Amino acid sequence: MSSAAADDATLLDPDLAARNARKEQRRRQLLDAAARVMEREGSQAVSMQAVAAEAGVSVGLIYRYFGSKDELLLAVIVNVLEDFAVAVPAAIDAAGDDPVERLAAAFRGYCEVIDRHRHATVLTYRESKSLDEAGRERIKELEVETSRPLSRLLRDGIEAGVFRPVEPETVAYNLLLVAHAWALKHWYFERTYSFDDYVRAQLSLALHGLVQPKHRRRYARFLQE
Amino acid sequence: MSSAAADDATLLDPDLAARNARKEQRRRQLLDAAARVMEREGSQAVSMQAVAAEAGVSVGLIYRYFGSKDELLLAVIVNVLEDFAVAVPAAIDAAGDDPVERLAAAFRGYCEVIDRHRHATVLTYRESKSLDEAGRERIKELEVETSRPLSRLLRDGIEAGVFRPVEPETVAYNLLLVAHAWALKHWYFERTYSFDDYVRAQLSLALHGLVQPKHRRRYARFLQE
Amino acid sequence: MSSAAADDATLLDPDLAARNARKEQRRRQLLDAAARVMEREGSQAVSMQAVAAEAGVSVGLIYRYFGSKDELLLAVIVNVLEDFAVAVPAAIDAAGDDPVERLAAAFRGYCEVIDRHRHATVLTYRESKSLDEAGRERIKELEVETSRPLSRLLRDGIEAGVFRPVEPETVAYNLLLVAHAWALKHWYFERTYSFDDYVRAQLSLALHGLVQPKHRRRYARFLQE
Amino acid sequence: MSSAAADDATLLDPDLAARNARKEQRRRQLLDAAARVMEREGSQAVSMQAVAAEAGVSVGLIYRYFGSKDELLLAVIVNVLEDFAVAVPAAIDAAGDDPVERLAAAFRGYCEVIDRHRHATVLTYRESKSLDEAGRERIKELEVETSRPLSRLLRDGIEAGVFRPVEPETVAYNLLLVAHAWALKHWYFERTYSFDDYVRAQLSLALHGLVQPKHRRRYARFLQE
DNA sequence: TATGAATGAGACTTCATTCAT
DNA sequence: TATGAATGAAGTCTCATTCAT
Numbered sequence: 001m002s003s004a005a006a007d008d009a010t011l012l013d014p015d016l017a018a019r020n021a022r023k024e025q026r027r028r029q030l031l032d033a034a035a036r037v038m039e040r041e042g043s044q045a046v047s048m049q050a051v052a053a054e055a056g057v058s059v060g061l062i063y064r065y066f067g068s069k070d071e072l073l074l075a076v077i078v079n080v081l082e083d084f085a086v087a088v089p090a091a092i093d094a095a096g097d098d099p100v101e102r103l104a105a106a107f108r109g110y111c112e113v114i115d116r117h118r119h120a121t122v123l124t125y126r127e128s129k130s131l132d133e134a135g136r137e138r139i140k141e142l143e144v145e146t147s148r149p150l151s152r153l154l155r156d157g158i159e160a161g162v163f164r165p166v167e168p169e170t171v172a173y174n175l176l177l178v179a180h181a182w183a184l185k186h187w188y189f190e191r192t193y194s195f196d197d198y199v200r201a202q203l204s205l206a207l208h209g210l211v212q213p214k215h216r217r218r219y220a221r222f223l224q225e
Numbered sequence: 226m227s228s229a230a231a232d233d234a235t236l237l238d239p240d241l242a243a244r245n246a247r248k249e250q251r252r253r254q255l256l257d258a259a260a261r262v263m264e265r266e267g268s269q270a271v272s273m274q275a276v277a278a279e280a281g282v283s284v285g286l287i288y289r290y291f292g293s294k295d296e297l298l299l300a301v302i303v304n305v306l307e308d309f310a311v312a313v314p315a316a317i318d319a320a321g322d323d324p325v326e327r328l329a330a331a332f333r334g335y336c337e338v339i340d341r342h343r344h345a346t347v348l349t350y351r352e353s354k355s356l357d358e359a360g361r362e363r364i365k366e367l368e369v370e371t372s373r374p375l376s377r378l379l380r381d382g383i384e385a386g387v388f389r390p391v392e393p394e395t396v397a398y399n400l401l402l403v404a405h406a407w408a409l410k411h412w413y414f415e416r417t418y419s420f421d422d423y424v425r426a427q428l429s430l431a432l433h434g435l436v437q438p439k440h441r442r443r444y445a446r447f448l449q450e
Numbered sequence: 451m452s453s454a455a456a457d458d459a460t461l462l463d464p465d466l467a468a469r470n471a472r473k474e475q476r477r478r479q480l481l482d483a484a485a486r487v488m489e490r491e492g493s494q495a496v497s498m499q500a501v502a503a504e505a506g507v508s509v510g511l512i513y514r515y516f517g518s519k520d521e522l523l524l525a526v527i528v529n530v531l532e533d534f535a536v537a538v539p540a541a542i543d544a545a546g547d548d549p550v551e552r553l554a555a556a557f558r559g560y561c562e563v564i565d566r567h568r569h570a571t572v573l574t575y576r577e578s579k580s581l582d583e584a585g586r587e588r589i590k591e592l593e594v595e596t597s598r599p600l601s602r603l604l605r606d607g608i609e610a611g612v613f614r615p616v617e618p619e620t621v622a623y624n625l626l627l628v629a630h631a632w633a634l635k636h637w638y639f640e641r642t643y644s645f646d647d648y649v650r651a652q653l654s655l656a657l658h659g660l661v662q663p664k665h666r667r668r669y670a671r672f673l674q675e
Numbered sequence: 676m677s678s679a680a681a682d683d684a685t686l687l688d689p690d691l692a693a694r695n696a697r698k699e700q701r702r703r704q705l706l707d708a709a710a711r712v713m714e715r716e717g718s719q720a721v722s723m724q725a726v727a728a729e730a731g732v733s734v735g736l737i738y739r740y741f742g743s744k745d746e747l748l749l750a751v752i753v754n755v756l757e758d759f760a761v762a763v764p765a766a767i768d769a770a771g772d773d774p775v776e777r778l779a780a781a782f783r784g785y786c787e788v789i790d791r792h793r794h795a796t797v798l799t800y801r802e803s804k805s806l807d808e809a810g811r812e813r814i815k816e817l818e819v820e821t822s823r824p825l826s827r828l829l830r831d832g833i834e835a836g837v838f839r840p841v842e843p844e845t846v847a848y849n850l851l852l853v854a855h856a857w858a859l860k861h862w863y864f865e866r867t868y869s870f871d872d873y874v875r876a877q878l879s880l881a882l883h884g885l886v887q888p889k890h891r892r893r894y895a896r897f898l899q900e
Numbered sequence: 901t902a903t904g905a906a907t908g909a910g911a912c913t914t915c916a917t918t919c920a921t
Numbered sequence: 922t923a924t925g926a927a928t929g930a931a932g933t934c935t936c937a938t939t940c941a942t
Contacts, residue, residue: 022905047932058907060935069933125350125409126269140412164433170426173413174403181402184350187365188398201395208389209434272915283924285918294916472926494801497911508928510914519912575800575859576719590862614883620876623863627856628849634800637815638848651845658839659884722936733903735939744937 027065027075030055034076038119046073074135077124080117081142087113088149099157100211100219104203106150110179111199121183147172154210163210171210178202252290252300255280259301263344268351271298299360302349305342306367312338313374324382325436325444329428331375335404336424346408372397379435388435396435403427477515477525480505484526488569494576496523524585527574530567531592537563538599549607550661550669554653556600560629561649571633597622604660613660621660628652702740702750705730709751713794718801721748749810752799755792756817762788763824774832775886775894779878781825785854786874796858822847829885838885846885853877 033055037046048069052059066072091109095102114121124139131139150172157163182189182198189198207222216223258280262271273294277284291297316334320327339346349364356364376397382388407414407423414423432447441448483505487496498519502509516522541559545552564571574589581589600622607613632639632648639648657672666673708730712721723744727734741747766784770777789796799814825847832838857864857873864873882897891898 019904026905048934049932059933060908061906063934064905122350125347144413166430167417167426170414170417171430173406173410174427174430177402177406177410178399181398185398185402188369189395192392192395201392202399205391205396205399205434209430213438273917274915277925284916285925286923288917289922469925476926498913499911509912510929511927513913514926572800575797594863616880617867617876620864620867621880623856623860624853624877624880627852627860631848631852635848635852638819639845642842642845651842652849655841655846655849655884659880663888723938724936727904734937735904736902738938739901 023065026061030057030062030065030072031076031079034072035117035120038076038123048072070131070135073123073131074138076120077139078142080113080120080124081139081146083113083117084110084146088146092149092153099153099160099162100207100215100222103150103153103157103207104222106153107175107179107203107206108199110150110176111182111195114179114183115195118183118186121180125180125184143176147176150175157210162212162215164212166210171206175206178206248290251286255282255287255290255297256301256304259297260342260345263301263348268344268348273297295356295360298348298356299363301345302364303367305338305345305349306364306371308338308342309335309371313371317374317378324378324385324387325432325440325447328375328378328382328432329447331378332400332404332428332431333424335375335401336407336420339404339408340420343408343411346405350405350409368401372401375400382435387437387440389437391435396431400431403431473515476511480507480512480515480522481526481529484522485567485570488526488573498522520581520585523573523581524588526570527589528592530563530570530574531589531596533563533567534560534596538596542599542603549603549610549612550657550665550672553600553603553607553657554672556603557625557629557653557656558649560600560626561632561645564629564633565645568633568636571630575630575634593626597626600625607660612662612665614662616660621656625656628656698740701736705732705737705740705747706751706754709747710792710795713751713798718794718798723747745807745810748798749813751795752814753817755788755795755799756814756821758788758792759785759821763821767824767828774828774835774837775882775890775897778825778828778832778882779897781828782850782854782878782881783874785825785851786857786870789854789858790870793858793861796855800855800859818851822851825850832885837887837890839887841885846881850881853881 030051034046034051037050037054041050046069048059048062051072052062055062062072066075088106088109091105091112092102095105124143147169151168154163154166154168154171158165158168179202182195193201204223207219211219211223255276259271259276262275262279266275273284273287276297277287280287287297291300313331313334316330316337317327320330349368372394376393379388379391379393379396383390383393404427407420418426429448432444436444436448480501484496484501487500487504491500496519498509498512501522502512505512512522516525538556538559541555541562542552545555574593597619601618604613604616604618604621608615608618629652632645643651654673657669661669661673705726709721709726712725712729716725723734723737726747727737730737737747741750763781763784766780766787767777770780799818822844826843829838829841829843829846833840833843854877857870868876879898882894886894886898
C-alpha cells in the first residue's frame with residue numbers, strides 16, 4: 001500500500017516526514033482559503049488571486065500545491081466528499097442496530113457535513129468552466145459513492161421488513177438531495193427551521209413514506225413533525 | 226398597471242403596437258438563442274458573442290434589448306419561471322377536483338417545464354458573478370412564488386383530510402427540489418428512469434408519505450411504484 | 451478555387467469586399483508591427499502587448515485577426531516565405547535563358563527578400579516555444595519549397611553541361627543558407643561587404659565550385675571576386 | 676594571467692585547490708544538465724528549475740555557480756566554443772603538412788564538435804531575451820575567434836598556391852556556416868546524409884571551389900562526391 | 901555549501917461592453 | 922434599428938530570482 005510505503009520512507013527520513021507534514025498543512029490552508037473566498041464572494045468569484053490573498057500567500061505558491069485552478073476546486077469538493085466518507089459511517093456505527101435509528105443517524109450525519117461545508121456544497125452544483133470533463137466525472141462518481149451507505153441501510157431496512165419495498169437507490173438520492181438543499185436553499189429553509197429542526201422535519205417526512213404501518217408506533221419519536 | 230398603460234398607448238398608436246410586437250419577438254429570439262447556447266456549450270460558457278452568433282445578429286443588438294449580460298441571463302431564468310406560472314395552473318385546472326389528482330397533475334406540470342428547460346434550470350443554481358443582489362432576490366422571490374400552487378394544493382388536501390397534517394411549504398419545496406433534480410442530476414436518473422417513469426416514481430414516493438392510510442386504497446394507481 | 455468563390459461573393463456584395471479589404475489591411479498592419487518590434491527589441495521579446503502598442507491598437511484586437519501568438523508569428527514567417535515565392539520566380543524570368551544568369555538572378559532575388567525581412571528571417575531560426583509542432587512543420591515545408599526553384603535551375607545547368615554534376619538539392623540549400631547568413635551574421639559580413647558586394651562575392655564563390663572549366667571564360671564576369 | 680594567480684594561491688593552500696576542483700566539477704555538472712535539458716525539451720524550454728531537476732540539485736545552488744540564467748546559457752555556449760578551440764587545433768596538428776589535408780581535418784573537426792553539441796549550437800542562433808549586449812558581444816567575438824584557424828589554413832593554402840586567391844575570412848565563415856547547418860537544418864540533411872557523408876559532400880563542394888585546377892588530380896579523393 | 905519554499909512581475913488570452921458608422 | 926470592430930480589465934499560469942534555514 002502506498003501509505004505503508006510512505007510510512008517506511010517517513011521512518012527512514014524524519015526530514016521527509018516533516019516536509020510532508022508542512023506540505024499537507026499548506027494544502028489545507030489553501031483549501032480553507034478557497035472555501036472562505038467562496039463563502040465571502042459567492043462560489044463563482046474564486047479567482048486564484050483572491051485565494052492567494054485570502055491565504056496570505058502569493059499566486060505562484062498555489063501552483064506548487066495544485067497544478068491548476070481545476071485541481072484546486074476539485075480538491076475543495078473532494079475534501080467535502082471525503083468528509084462524508086468518514087463521518088457518515090462513523091455516525092451509523094455509533095447508532096446501534098436498529099434500521100431506523102441507523103438511517104436517522106446517517107441522514108443527520110450527511111446534513112452535518114453539509115452544514116460544515118455549505119459553500120463548497122453549492123460549488124458542486126456549478127459546472128465550472130475550468131473543471132474539465134475528467135474532473136466532473138470524478139465528482140459524479142464520488143457523489144454516487146457517497147449515497148452508497150444510505151442505499152445499503154435502506155436495503156437492510158426493507159429486508160428486515162421495517163421499510164416498504166422501495167427503490168433504495170432512488171430514495172437514497174432523494175435523501176441526499178434534501179440534505180444538499182440545506183445548503184442550496186438555505187436562504188429559504190432558515191426562515192422556518194433551525195438546523196436541528198430541519199433534520200428532524202425532513203427525517204419525519206421521509207420516514208412517513210418509508211416505515212411500514214405496523215412499525216409506525218415503535219418509531220413514533222421519529223415520526224412526529 | 227403598466228400593461229394597461231401599454232394598452233392605452235397601443236390603442237392610440239398602432240405603429241407603437243407593431244414596434245412592441247417586433248421588440249417582443251426579438252427578445253424571444255435572443256432568449257432562445259441564449260438557451261440554445263447553454264444547451265450546447267454548458268450553462269457556463271454563454272458569452273455574449275456566442276449568443277449573438279447563435280441568434281444570427283450582432284453583439285451590439287443584444288444591448289438594445291438587454292442592458293447587460295446579467296439582465297439577459299436573468300431574463301432566461303425568469304422566462305422559465307413564467308412558464309411555471311402559466312403551465313402549472315393550467316395543468317391543475319385540467320385535472321378535476323380530486324386533491325391527489327390535482328397534486329399529481331401539478332407535479333407533472335412542474336417536471337414537464339423543467340424537462341423543457343433543463344439547462345436553464347441548472348443556471349438557476351449558479352450564482353452568476355454578475356447577477357447582482359437585486360437579481361438574485363428577484364429569482365428567489367419568483368421561485369417561492371412558483372411553489373405557491375403546490376403548497377395551496379397540499380393545504381387543500383390536508384383540510385379535506387386526504388393528506389397527513391404536514392407543513393405544506395416544506396413539502397411543496399421538497400417536491401420542487403425533486404422536480405429540479407430531473408435537471409440537476411439528470412446524468413444520474415436517466416440511467417434508471419425515462420421521464421415518465423421518473424415522474425411516476427417520485428410521485429408515488431411523495432404520496433406514500435402524504436396520503437392518509439384510510440385513503441390509500443382509493444389512490445392505489447398513484448401509489449404503486 | 452476559393453479565390454474565385456471569394457470574387458463571386460465580392461461581386462455580389464461590395465460591402466463584403468470593403469470589409470475584406472479592411473481586414474487584410476489590418477492583418478498587414480499587425481504583421482508589420484510585429485516585424486518592427488522584432489527589429490527593435492530582438493526577435494525574442496515579441497510580446498503581444500508590445501505588438502499591440504507598436505501597432506497602436508489594443509491587445510484584444512490582435513486576437514480578432516490571429517487566433518494566438520503562434521498564429522501571428524507563423525504569419526510573419528509565412529509572409530516572408532511568400533515573398534520568396536513571388537520575387538524569386540519573377541527574378542528568374544527576367545533573367546533570360548542562360549543557366550548561369552538565371553541562377554545568379556535567383557540568388558540575388560533570395561538575398562534581396564532576406565535583406566527586406568532581415569529580422570523575420572532570424573525568427574525562422576528560433577524554435578519558438580509557442581510555435582507548435584504543426585507550425586514548425588509548416589515552416590520547414592515552406593522552406594524546402596522555397597529552395598525548389600534553385601535546385602531546378604541547378605539541374606537545368608547540369609543537364610546543359612554548364613555545371614558540374616553536383617547534388618542539386620544540397621547545393622540549393624547551401625545557397626539558401628548563404629543568403630540567410632546575410633541576416634543571421636549580418637553583424638559580421640557588414641564589416642566587409644555592402645549588400646551588392648556580398649551577393650557578388652558569394653555568387654562568385656559558389657559558381658567557382660559549379661561551373662565546368664570549359665565554360666569558365668564565358669562567365670568570367672560572375673567569377674571575378 | 677588569472678590562471679597563474681590561481682596556481683600561486685593553489686600552491687600556497689591545498690584546500691583551496693580542492694575547493695576549486697569541486698567548484699569546477701559542479702560547474703561542469705550543471706552545464707551538462709543544461710545541455711541535456713535543451714537536448715530533451717528543445718533549446719527554448721530551459722527553465723532553471725528544469726536544469727536543477729536534471730542535475731539533481733536545488734535551484735538555489737545554480738545561483739552559487741552562475742549569477743543568472745544568462746550566465747548559465749552563456750557558459751553553455753562558451754563551453755562549445757572552447758571545445759572548438761581545443762578540438763580543431765588538435766585535429767589540424769594530427770593531419771600532417773598538406774594544406775588540403777589540414778583544411779579537411781579542420782572542417783571535420785568543426786563538424787564533430789557541432790554534432791556533439793547540436794542543441795547548444797542552435798542556442799547560439801537565438802538571441803536570448805536575457806542574454807544582454809555584453810554577452811552577445813562575447814559570443815560574437817568567440818565565434819570569430821573560432822573561424823581563425825580556418826582562415827589561417829586558407830591563407831596558407833593560397834600562399835602555397837594550392838587554393839585560388841579567395842577572401843579567406845569569408846570562405847572560413849562560409850565553412851563555419853555549413854558546419855552549423857548540420858545542427859540548424861539537421862531535420863533536412865539527415866534525410867539524405869549520414870554525418871560522414873555530410874562532411875564529405877560539403878568538403879568536396881567547398882574544395883571544388885577552392886583548389887587550383889592544376890592540383891585537382893592530387894586531391895581527387897576529396898573531390899569526388 | 902546546499903535546500904527548496906516562496907515571491908511577483910509579466911505573458912497570453914477571453915469577453916463584456918462601447919461606439920462610430 | 923443594426924452592425925461589428927475595437928477596447929481593456931481581469932483571469933490563469935510560468936518562471937527567474939531570493940532567502941530563511
